[in-house]
Amino acid sequence: MAETAAKHARVAGTGMVPFAKPGRSQNYIEMGAAAVRGALADAGLDYTEIQQVYAGYVYGDSTCGQQAVYPVGMTGLPVFNVNNNCATGSTALYLARQTVESGAADCVLALGFEQMQPGAIASVFTDRPSPFDPFDRASTEWIGQAELPPALRYFGGAGLHHMRRHGSTLEDLARIRAKASRHARHNEYALLRDELSVDDVLSSPPLWPGVMTRLMACPPTCGAAAAVVVSPGFARRRGIRDTVMIRAQAMTTDTPATFSEQDMMKLVGWDMTRRAARACYEAAAAGPEDIGVAELHDCFAHNELISYEALGLCPEGGASGFIADGDNTYGGRVVTNPSGGLLSKGHPLGATGLAQCHELVRQLRGAAGPRQVERPGFALQHNIGLGGACVVTLYESP
Template identity: 60%
Template sequence: MSFSQKPVHVAGIGMIPFTKPGASEPYHVMGARAAKLALEDAGVDYSLVQQAFVGYVYGDSTSGQAAVYGVGLTGIPVINVNNNCSTGSTALFLARQAVASGMIDCAIALGFEQMTPGALKGAYTDRPSPMERFAHAMDAHQGTDPNAPRAAQFFGGAGADYIKKYGVSPDTLGRISVKARQHAARNPLAVFRQELTLEEIMSSPTVYGPLTRYQCCPPTCGAAAAIVCSPEFARKHNLNTDVVIAAQAMTTDTVSTFDSDDMCKVVGYDMTVSAAEQVYEAAGVGPEDIKVVELHDCFTANELITYEGLGLTPEGTAEKFILDGDNTYGGRVVTNPSGGLLSKGHPLGATGLAQCYELVSQLRGNADKRQVEGARFGLQHNLGLGGACVVTLYQKV
């Protein structure tokens, strides 16, 4: 559902360098660091923040408090958020909603994750998995491989369906990783900054279907945060008002996810389409107005189908979009200038706020070697299986 209440400014952003598991500080230290960076960037004292929305996927209850207590003990409400890979943007959605409704004037959205090596796994084996219905849909469509990571089977299956439907070369997916590494080489906060050739990507070990190892995002540790506030609060405290959240929508699954016999829909394509359409309508803009996008490239296959889900290119034309270079600098829209989840990294709870960090930096003109010139709007897409999709449109004012 989208909202178009009073404007909400992103007054401050903070992000720490992403790292491999085992190389990071503890989650609460990372979270406090990112929060302090966002407060410093905004020029706001923590005592003025009225609510905190804190996202993480792997952690005990009230881990959010453990992180923000490292910033201050002010007695404000701390709401812990867990919405799978869309957790960070869900925290931002809630923070923006609280400010837009007029209930409060200033909130912090914070996300962090301290991950372990290897593929994602559920934390509990003594109860039904929230992914059970999705697993049944996948198994009915393509079967289940007990030796392959489950997330790779979902998204690899979507890639295979798309390739079969449109006759796309598997190399096209590999080109997405080439682009991701080229972009990440310009980002000092990315975990993988070494460029790779198409040959290196395609010859890396196969994970599932068309996906090779370098087409899959890595487990990552990190944290990011944003300060959002009302225009009145910004004026009163002389804060940066360069960027406003012009529109935002969150969607969840519908019947089509499970009844379409299409892995693209199982992994959230229809959620993406719906959220994007709501955002465009609320803001009065279209895909043609967007020059920079941070989208959820957990696997190359998801970036491929999301080009179309966001309306950046018509259905069935993603391969041409890539081969023409319309997804990078010099093309029509620069996708994932940060390096995306594939190369910047994917600490689940922090990802949505890291995307916010990148797009706000772009619209402020502070993205250094990654700068996309002339961008007035930045579009963010953050997806979580299970499921939720958040699409956010930032505007330079």
């Protein structure tokens, strides 16, 4: 443990702003700066002590990152702008962690923000090939439904594939959404905080009859979150004691199996998730049985369900039983998305990964209030972006 503590980066502070509907939030500069100030205050640091910044966002011009941190300070430090679709925030965290552990810097800021438009996600640049063209071709060939918005078709198709292969049901998905609503009741950062029953979810308008209702999909939101990542030596010198260790972290991208096996679950990143999780478990000399709390990428209830299995939290085909036994909530094996997840907070693409980090750091500090998980052990973060990228992170109290 002493050797582990000596080499792994720490999260010294996190900050975020409440997520809001498009058109009702501050602009990305104001949200980003507020999240940065929150993370610095949490760490007890000044912006002048930050040596590098990784700023993540999907929808914005090329140097938005600079504009989001300039209100906090203009110290001339390097600012790197990061875009990795929905895994952008955790990619910024990955780069910050890697920079610290390489010895290139001792105190690095990871920032994620998004100022989104209402409605389904769509391409902005229509005069060039889209990175989603191969995903569109594959999904329409395998399952049809070309009239549906792409993300709904991809993740709904993955859920349908699981239903056909493993017998999961629409009620399983409704249970996931109802669980998310119960968790979100006590999260002041979540957009949707009303508690829902399984019947509420099942009776909401169908987006794909028999496969998905409206309440099984996360809403687009605007928001920002940030984390200060430091070396153990920096934390010691600055007297920062309330840190959380990044015990292991892995990023994966697609392999040919994403398209060659005609498997909708693999099209949306099941393989990427499994490989990233296994790499983390191996690096941490741990296993899924050591996870007490997790923030999973539940852009749709369907992705949470298949991710249980990809992350090894239950056996392949075991997700329905995992849900029915309450092993995904308080009193069960792994409390998943105690924040309420994307289904309740919403999904400001660039901010999502760092919002997950914010929740898990508080859980490991024992500072999550009514959401606190008893004896969380390792905390797992799973953030995925189609196109593709998956980042899995394991946190531990040092």
